[in-house]
Amino acid sequence: MIAKFTRRAILSTAASGGAALVLGTDSASLAQAPSRPPNMVFIVADDMGHADISCNGGRDFTTANIDRIAAQGARFTQAYANSPVCTASRVAIITGRYQARLPVGLEEPLAGSTKPGIGLPPGHPTLPSLLKKAGYNTALVGKWHLGNLPDFGPLQSGYDHFYGFRSGAVDYFRHVDSLARPDLWDDDAPASQPGYLTGLLGDRAIKVIADYARGGKPFLLSLHFNAPHWPWEGPDDQAESDRLGGRNLRDFDGGSRQIYKRMILALDAQVGRVLKALEDNGLSRNTIVIFTSDNGGERFADTWPFNGRKTELLEGGLRVPALISWPARIPAGLVSEQVTANMDWLPTLVAAAGTSPDPAFPPDGINLLPQLEARAAPVERRLFWRYKALWQRAARVGDWKYLRILDNTFLFNVADDPMERANLKQRQKDIYARLEAEWNAWNATMLPETEASFTENNTGKNWVDRPGAKPVTLEPDPELH
Structure with missing residues (x-):
């Protein structure tokens, strides 16, 4: 019982x-x-x-x-x-x-x-x-x-x-x-x-x-x-x-x-x-x-x-x-x-x-x-993400998380700050640079991302996924919501 x-x-x-x-x-x-x-x-x-x-x-x-x-x-x-x-x-x-x-x-x-x-x-x-x-x-x-x-x-x-x-x-x-x-x-x-x-x-x-x-x-x-x-x-x-x-x-x-x-x-x-x-x-x-x-x-x-x-x-x-x-x-x-x-x-x-x-x-x-x-001690992970809407990227290495949304970049300690409020990329420049480099190295081993434009949560706003790309307005995708 x-x-x-x-x-x-x-x-x-x-x-x-x-x-x-x-x-x-x-x-x-x-x-x-x-x-x-x-x-x-x-x-x-x-x-x-x-x-x-x-x-x-x-x-x-x-x-x-x-x-x-x-x-x-x-x-x-x-x-x-x-x-x-x-x-x-x-x-x-x-x-x-x-x-x-x-x-x-x-x-x-x-x-x-x-x-x-x-x-x-x-x-x-x-x-x-x-x-x-x-x-x-x-x-x-x-x-x-x-x-x-x-x-x-x-x-x-x-x-x-x-x-x-x-x-x-x-x-x-x-x-x-x-x-x-x-x-x-x-x-x-x-x-x-x-x-x-x-x-x-x-x-x-x-x-x-x-x-x-x-x-x-x-x-x-x-x-x-x-x-x-x-x-x-x-x-x-x-x-x-x-x-x-x-x-x-x-x-x-x-x-x-x-x-x-x-x-x-x-x-x-x-x-x-x-x-x-x-x-x-x-x-x-x-x-x-x-x-x-x-x-x-x-x-x-x-x-x-x-x-x-x-x-x-x-x-x-x-x-x-x-x-x-x-x-x-x-x-x-x-x-x-x-x-x-x-x-x-x-x-x-x-x-x-x-x-x-x-x-x-x-x-x-x-x-x-x-x-x-065996209740073995946790092992450190290196996890990576990318999502084409808003050109998002992320990496978690240990307690640190690198995040990019469009041209905005962040570094969080998600163990201390799970709500991701304190951007530490200026205080911890070495860690930020290391995680960004690790994300780029991982991404180079994946299939290339497709050339396209994507909307911000499908609201109709134009966001361009690569510099110099021509904006395109997309029809709403029902699967995003």
Whole structure:
């Protein structure tokens, strides 16, 4: 039985730098590592803010089921997305590599079928394809957003089964994309099923767990929810969906913090159902459960204590929840200050499965198991970002962060100043110059950025991404909001 814990206790634990949360087990009571490879349930929320879950300090409601993952395993306090938008970040999640190594990773975000020929190459190794070669069953339930049929899709990139949607966002009740086209799929066949999509994804995930439990092979279930991404529709808001008719997923005049709360609580309820399904099928002890988000939060998200949001390389656009449990191997209640990125999940899970990445496509992420199993001291990371809107660049090395937005440049100590208020580039000129040089060296190893102009958060203002380039006014991109 898991004891209750309060927000105050959680935050004081995090501040103490690693004392356990309430423990369900301790390291001394862990059994020997099981001989069978672990099952994996990889849960990804969409546009969730760092503090949208109560174990990260959420103040308005309690995400009891998501918090269970942290209480039974580990919580990372310094977890980053690889990008502040979803396509690029999902490229990093599924490949374990910087998204700027692939053309699809430069499409930030991928605007549905308007980019023919752009998608995740089927020949590129992925988390599901590597695990499939190691004997795993693999399924994706939820969001894909890495390219469209006939050339791209989950079944082309290592998943045995797919149930979900391919675009960046769908109406929760009508299951249509931003052009009001049906976008619900069962494998590569269109599907039609009434209901609130968060619940439908939970239903299918439970079925996958039950089916795979009977099969005897280890499995990877990627459960990639649409919640809490817009449109702002809770489980009781079908009337709002009917009013819009699926024609305005951006819904700029809609939503509220209360609706957003109901969306997250519906997500939390499905996480609880999935955890119970693992228990009912006798799988909990040797199943890795991960909960994270693709990028930082949006309009109604709680990104406390950070500034910024989705589409921005400020901390609020990049910091995400990151929880993992594996009762057979990871001590319960661990709070880790290890800096992580979501490209770390592939090397971590591949190592847990007892296999290796493809040597021709080495991961840029790191294996986190030493920090999780042995409570190893955090290792210093060098993480780099670029995002073409506003010509943004960023690097984090140790506690220091270099940031550029247009022609404005900054140096922050994000350990001392998580809100990024004090620009130290004049006081710490050597550190600023070193981080800028490291970013330039990293960028030289990536695919070149495309020549184009981009709008400031899509408001219609002209911003030119290279000196001397001719300004171009772009049409609003629905995926930016």
